[in-house]
Amino acid sequence: MIAYSICESPLTHPNVLRLGFSIWARNPPKDYLSIYPKAAEEARKRAGSENVSLCALVDDVWPMVALSRTRKEQQNISDRFVALLPDLGFHEIHLVSDFVKDAALGAYLPHATRVTMSEFWKLLPQSKKTISDNLTLNEILGFLWHIHVLEIALGEFRLTGLLVGIRSEFFYLMTRKLLPPHDVYFVNTS
Amino acid sequence: MKRFDQQFLARDSESWVGMEVDELVGFLLPKCQEVITTDRLRQKISEHPTLKVKFGIDPTASEIHIGHVVPIMLLRQFAKAGHHIDFIIGDFTARVGDPTARDTGRVPLSPEQIVKNMETYTNQIGKYIDLRMLHIHYNAKWLNPMTLQEIFAIFQQINLSEAMQREDFRARMRNEQAVSLAEVCYGVLMGIDSVHLGTHVEIGGIDQLLNFQQCRKIMRQSGMDEEVILMTPILEGTSGDGKKMSKSYGNYVAVNATHEDKFGKIMSIPDRLIGQYFRCFADVHQRELEELDAFIGENPMEAKKQLATLIVAAETQHIEDGLRERESFERKFSQKSICNEDCIELTEDANTTILDALVKSGQFKSKSELRRLFDQQGVRVMNEDGEVILSPEIVVGQVCGVVRVGKRRFFQFVTA
Numbered sequence A: 001m002i003a004y005s006i007c008e009s010p011l012t013h014p015n016v017l018r019l020g021f022s023i024w025a026r027n028p029p030k031d032y033l034s035i036y037p038k039a040a041e042e043a044r045k046r047a048g049s050e051n052v053s054l055c056a057l058v059d060d061v062w063p064m065v066a067l068s069r070t071r072k073e074q075q076n077i078s079d080r081f082v083a084l085l086p087d088l089g090f091h092e093i094h095l096v097s098d099f100v101k102d103a104a105l106g107a108y109l110p111h112a113t114r115v116t117m118s119e120f121w122k123l124l125p126q127s128k129k130t131i132s133d134n135l136t137l138n139e140i141l142g143f144l145w146h147i148h149v150l151e152i153a154l155g156e157f158r159l160t161g162l163l164v165g166i167r168s169e170f171f172y173l174m175t176r177k178l179l180p181p182h183d184v185y186f187v188n189t190s
Numbered sequence B: 001m002k003r004f005d006q007q008f009l010a011r012d013s014e015s016w017v018g019m020e021v022d023e024l025v026g027f028l029l030p031k032c033q034e035v036i037t038t039d040r041l042r043q044k045i046s047e048h049p050t051l052k053v054k055f056g057i058d059p060t061a062s063e064i065h066i067g068h069v070v071p072i073m074l075l076r077q078f079a080k081a082g083h084h085i086d087f088i089i090g091d092f093t094a095r096v097g098d099p100t101a102r103d104t105g106r107v108p109l110s111p112e113q114i115v116k117n118m119e120t121y122t123n124q125i126g127k128y129i130d131l132r133m134l135h136i137h138y139n140a141k142w143l144n145p146m147t148l149q150e151i152f153a154i155f156q157q158i159n160l161s162e163a164m165q166r167e168d169f170r171a172r173m174r175n176e177q178a179v180s181l182a183e184v185c186y187g188v189l190m191g192i193d194s195v196h197l198g199t200h201v202e203i204g205g206i207d208q209l210l211n212f213q214q215c216r217k218i219m220r221q222s223g224m225d226e227e228v229i230l231m232t233p234i235l236e237g238t239s240g241d242g243k244k245m246s247k248s249y250g251n252y253v254a255v256n257a258t259h260e261d262k263f264g265k266i267m268s269i270p271d272r273l274i275g276q277y278f279r280c281f282a283d284v285h286q287r288e289l290e291e292l293d294a295f296i297g298e299n300p301m302e303a304k305k306q307l308a309t310l311i312v313a314a315e316t317q318h319i320e321d322g323l324r325e326r327e328s329f330e331r332k333f334s335q336k337s338i339c340n341e342d343c344i345e346l347t348e349d350a351n352t353t354i355l356d357a358l359v360k361s362g363q364f365k366s367k368s369e370l371r372r373l374f375d376q377q378g379v380r381v382m383n384e385d386g387e388v389i390l391s392p393e394i395v396v397g398q399v400c401g402v403v404r405v406g407k408r409r410f411f412q413f414v415t416a
Helices: A031-047 A062-066 A071-088 A105-114 A117-123 A138-156 A166-178 B004-012 B021-031 B038-047 B066-080 B111-125 B148-155 B167-174 B181-197 B206-221 B259-267 B271-281 B286-298 B300-316 B319-334 B354-360 B367-375
Strands: A002-006 A016-024 A051-059 A092-095 A161-165 A183-187 B034-036 B052-057 B084-089 B134-138 B201-205 B228-232 B343-348 B379-383 B386-389 B402-405 B409-415
Touching: A002 A031, A016 A031, A016 A138, A031 A051, A031 A071, A031 A161, A031 A183, A051 A071, A051 A138, A062 A071, A062 A138, A062 B148, A071 A092, A105 A138, A105 A166, A105 B181, A117 A138, A117 A166, A117 B167, A117 B181, A138 A166, A138 B148, A138 B181, A161 A166, A166 A183, B004 B300, B004 B319, B021 B038, B021 B066, B021 B228, B021 B271, B021 B286, B034 B038, B034 B206, B038 B228, B052 B066, B052 B181, B066 B084, B066 B111, B066 B201, B066 B228, B066 B271, B084 B181, B148 B181, B181 B206, B201 B206, B206 B228, B259 B300, B259 B319, B271 B286, B271 B300, B286 B300, B300 B319, B343 B354, B354 B367, B354 B402, B354 B409, B367 B379
Parallel strands: A016 A051, A016 A161, A051 A092, A161 A183, B052 B084, B052 B201, B084 B134, B201 B228, B343 B409
Antiparallel strands: A002 A183, B034 B228, B379 B386, B379 B402, B402 B409
C-alpha cells in the first residue's frame, strides 16, 4: 500500500505517529479515502510505533475561492467530510478555515522566492501540462496556498509526517524542501 | 560664450504650475527614451489638472549613483508642475525581487535591510528632489493584507504562458538559470500598486518596460484607464565603453561623492555622452536641443565643464559650488597649478617607502589598488621640469614636489 517513504524527521514522540492527510473539499468525500487509514496503520508498523493518529486537513477555503462558492455551498460539502471521515478511520478532522487564520498574500508569497519555474513545471499533472496555454497565474497561487496550509498544519497539530497519494509525489518532494523536517509516506492509490 | 549651466540651474527653482500642456511636454520628452504614448500623455495632462504620477523603487541598495537619479529628475518636473507624486517604496516587492535585467535571481531582502536601505536612499535623492513633494507609500501596506479572493481574481486574468514570455526570462531559462515563481508574479504586483493608487502616469527606466506592460494590462482588466508610461534611458557609465553606469563596472558617479570627485568624473566622460547627460540632469526644452547640441559639437570641453558645474550645483542649488569646482579643476588640470589646499599632507619617516606611506594615508581601498596604480605609471611627482614616474620603492626622503596619484589625488610629504 505504501509505495515508499522518506523518514528523516526528528520525532518528538517516537511512540506516536501523527500523520496529516490533506484533501481539497471540492467534491463530497468518497469511500476510496479509507485506503489512507489503512496506510497509516502500515506506516505505524514500519516505524515500530505504538500508536498512529491520522489527521485529515480538509481545505474548504481554496475551493470556495476557486469555484466562487458561497460559504453555505461550501459548508454543505465540508460537513459531509466531517461526518464521513471518522467512519473511514480518520482520527482527527480539521477544516482549513478553522486553523489557517492568516490568509493574506504576505503570509504565503515569500515561498514563491524559493521555487523555480522549472521546478514548478514538474509539479503540474500531465493533464494540466497539455493545456498549458490556458493556465493562469492561479496555478502558482494554488500551489503557494497549499504550502502555506501544510506549514501551519505541521506546527499546529504537531504532525510528524504526511500521508500522500503517489500521484502528488513531486509536490510533496518540493514540500520537504520548503517546510520544516517531516516524514512523507507515498501511498499507492491505483 | 553661452552659459547653459547658469541658464538651466536658474530654471531649477521655477514653478511650472499652470504651464501649457505642450510647453510641459516639451520639457518632459527630452528626458524620455520611450513614452507610451505621447498623445495619451498630452490628453491626460489636459484632462487632469493634478495628475497622479507614480514612481516606484525597490530599496535594494543603500548607496546610489547618478544613474539612479535620472528618473528622479523627470519626476521632479511633474512635481514642479504641481502634480501629485506617489513615491512607492517596494518593501513588499523587494521581498519578491524584481527580475528586470538580471541574468540571475535577486536575493530577497529582509525587512531590516529594507528599512536601512530606505533611510540612506531618501537621504540621497533628497539632494535632487524636495522630499516634501512626495507622497511616500510602502506597498506592503496594501499588498500584504490582500485576501486570497482578491489576489485570485487578479491572477485569474493573467495567462501563465504569457507571463513567462518575457525575453529576460527566456534568456535565463535558455542558460539554465532559475526564474522564481515570485519573479513571474512581480509585474502583476506592480500593477496592483497602480490600481490601488489610481495612477495616471508612471515613470521608470526603459529596462522596466516589461513590468510596465504588465501594469497597464492589470489596470485595463480592472476596468481602469491604462497609465501612461514615461521611460528614461539607462545612463551610460563614465568610461564610455557603452556599459550602463554601475558600481560593479566601476564607471559610476556616486550621489554621495564629493563635489571634486563628481566634477572630475563628469569631466572624464567621452564627448558623445555630454548631450545625454545634459538631457538627463537639466530641464532642457525640445526647442533648445538643436542649439545645445550645436554648442556641444563646437565646444565640447566647455560644454563638459558646464555640465559638471551644473551637476555639482544641482545638488546644492548654488551655482557658486559648481563654479568653485570648475575653477579648481582648471587650475589643477589646465594650468597644472597645484596649491596646498589641493594636497593631502602626509608626515612620514624619510626612509618609509612611498608605497607604504600612501597605504597609511587611508585614501586607498587596498595596497593592491595602489600597486596597480604604480604599475600603470599613475603615481608621479610633479616638479618644475614636468612629471616623473615614481616606483613604489622610492622612499619619502627622495621625493621632492607634489605627488599625483591617479588623475585627481595629490599628496605632499613632510619628513618626520
